[in-house]
Amino acid sequence: MSKRRPYVRSMDGWWKKNPYFIEYMIHESTALFVAAYAFILLVGLVRLGQGEAAWSGWLDALKSPLSLTCHVVFLVAILYHTYTWFKIMPITMPPIIVGGKRVGPEVITGSGLLAALVASLVLLGLVWRLAL
């Protein structure tokens, strides 16, 4: 009779055991904010289709202090999500070879962040000009 008795440790609370896992969970949960904001924009679109009054109501709602506070929170969460998303991007894609040398992860992450920044600025500029 074998005297083996392998002990299986519990996985309860696994994500609290390592700072890396905590960061991962924050990254994953900030995706909810991205989704939530997409939903808010979608509501705006629906309201726009419902006529001017509905649209204005939605705009007014956006200006409420609660909404402004939410926007700040959303912005922080989405920025964090963007940062961590590009941070893991290098491990998710095939190697990129430029001039016979493999492009390093920091370059990929950096270019991703840069692209996100540029896209955001362009969008902001467009909206700014429309608003004027």
Place this chain on the structure above:
Amino acid sequence: MSENLKIIEIEVLRYHPESDREPHLEVYKVPFTDDMSVLQGAQYIKDNFDGSLTFRWSCRMAICGSCGMMINGIPKLSCETFLRDYHPNRIRIEALAHFPIEKDLVVDLSGFIEKLESIQPYIIPKEPRSLEQGEYLQSPQQFNDYIQFTSCINCTLCYAACPQFGLNPDFIGPAAIALLHRYNMDSRDGAAEERMELVASEEGVFNCSAVGYCSVVCPKHVDPANAVNINKTNAAKDYFLRFLSPKGGSK
């Protein structure tokens, strides 16, 4: 050397299946020098305090892959982790996470070995070649396509870093998928299609949620997360191309 002898407290997660109901911590005061690894700390305990302390080790130079442990909660090779970097704090060593503990720091690796065996980790030649014809030729580009993924020493630190493996022990996991990818990417091999079924299976790559910690802890820079995630793309491509061609999409 004796004049710079310092003492470090090593806390070890002990478990003897024949006498312990569950693992418990024991503390040892170990004299050490700056060149001593955590492995040497464990050896010191075994040689001088308690011969029943059990752990795997062999080469002492981070190539045999035996001596992985959780060191202060992080999976590391104990032979290339040094006591001086923890002193004067206490250091805690435990069996690699996510594996069943057999005894003290020894975990059950049989599941991992079965996974290695399951991925057909050998060349299935694209074009057979006789020995008289000499070696296959490989351009530097073809060589670079796979060489990184040959560096895995099967230390299983990546499994101890993978919560998805912890939650689902059937997941083939980082090292085995990296090895699968190594053969798929080798210009001498022609069996990527045969291996695709496993890649896309319930135990396959889609268990991975891109935590990425496996690549962080890998002592040989294999980047298993990269192998897993490239194969997610490959599996998705293969799935959709199946609709277009009866042969499927894998190369």
Place this chain on the structure above:
Amino acid sequence: MEIFKADVVIVGGGGAGLRAAIAVAESDPSLKIALVSKVYPMRSHTVAAEGGAAGVKKPTDSFEYHFHDTVGGGDWLCEQDVVEYFVRQAPIELTQLEHWGCPWSRTEDGHVNVRAFGGMKIERTWFAADKSGFHILHTLFQTSIKYPSIKRFDEHFCVDLVEEDGRCQGVVAIEMSTGEFSLIEAKSVIIATGGAGRVFRESTLGGIVTGDGMALAYRHGVALRDMEFVQYHPTCMPVTGLLFTEACRGEGGYLVNKDGYRYLQDYGLGPLQDKPKNKYMELGPRDRLSQAFFFEQQKGRTIEHPTLGSVVHLDLRHLGEAYLRERLPLIYEMAETFMGIDPAKEPIPVRPGVHYTMGGIKTDGQCAASLKGLYAIGECSSVGIHGANRLGSNSLTELLVFGKVAGVEAARNAKTAAPGNSANLLKQAQAVEQRVMALKTKSSGTERISVIRKEMAQTMEDGCGIYRVEKTMQATCDKLAELRERFKNINIDDKSSVWNTDWLTAIELDYQLDVAMAMAHSAINRKESRGAHQRLDGFEQRDDVNFLKHSEAYYVAGSAPRIALGDVKITTSQPAARVYGAAGEKADQERKASHV
């Protein structure tokens, strides 16, 4: 007791064992193969080999050159017919490994590349960066998975052989995870357990290199041949003994003393060369380089490091970081991690450490030992290619070439030999179990395993080091006899069954003591200097009249081994002066001229 009936059982899952297993499987898929290893095969110490494997590759090279390098390198103690076979098979086996996927480093045009190595006339060392052994081992392990007839007994510890009517008929092993015994019956038994260098103190070797298979065969009456020849690798990390591959010098590294002087030019290896030149300076053979260190130390020209002791410097700085990272990545990382040194900026302190046992289980050219049905391969064996000093990169090739030979021979034998009487073999196995269990269960012992092990390692270093004298060798023989006695009084802390490494370490120590005695007694008996066996007590010269002979150590229970001398097979290379550097080149030309 579990009983498993195999046709061929292989003890040891390193490079040699795996190559043999594949050879058996390929020669007849119907044969059942049991591969027993005390570690998962990819942990075996083949994994730590760095530099590469020798086999003629370049058009300017020839089998004859490889033959002469090997025989001269071995100080004419090689079996020359075996070397002839070896050099011819070498490139075939290395190509076979390429077909199995081994990632040999390549030239720009896609062919396998070769590098320079010590004592080799032409570049012929196939390499996979500086992780050649690692890649060879993993390639073989992974390839072995292809063959369903190979049943692995991973983490099974072999404790004895069983025999019947003068034939080896299987092995007894402990399953480490349960502590239970198994009898594995087989018509052919191949021992491939590697070397025994851990009987010394400062070595490049892993903890598992404890000479298990050597002791097993030895106790069953098989001779251990040429055990006095223990290779000191000249460039090891002080204290730990970890290896800095010879490829460091093959790629152009220098060895310098405390004055920054490349001292090898004073030891018959000059004149000074800027670029690596085969068989000159740093590319001399290992025994000569380690011996040069000894004399530098005597002359007070080594560097006295405050914590590391006496060292010389391995200087790689002139090779540049990029080149070092490409060709010697493991060395680079080891220097950084273990010593906090950037080899592109600082020289690495090194000194000689025990690396390889040239001797081993005596076999014929077909790897068969004197006990019928028993074969031995790799470092645990003495098939006859290394003589008194192994050339770097011959041993990785050896395990491939002779792994295959042994596999084919064992398969052939298994098809013709009759199986043993199972009841009889089981009875033997039960007796073995009782004996081995008694070691664990007895409670009166007071000696600690680690204490005896340390004393053994110290006395081996004292008496059987790079240079030897009668007095200290005798002291070592006496000390080993004392330790053999004290071993009877050993205490094992762990009395449990599951994963009892305390108990297994004691069994290993038992093996080590036997092997150490074979080494020390073979050494004291060889009254000459040859290859890795160098004496300073009136026997400084090679003595071909009395000692162009193999030493053969035979086990005598409870006493010192009996040492006999055996003949050396000489075919085409008559013993000559063993010279390197400019003198070597001159001798080469003279040899050629006399042949024309």
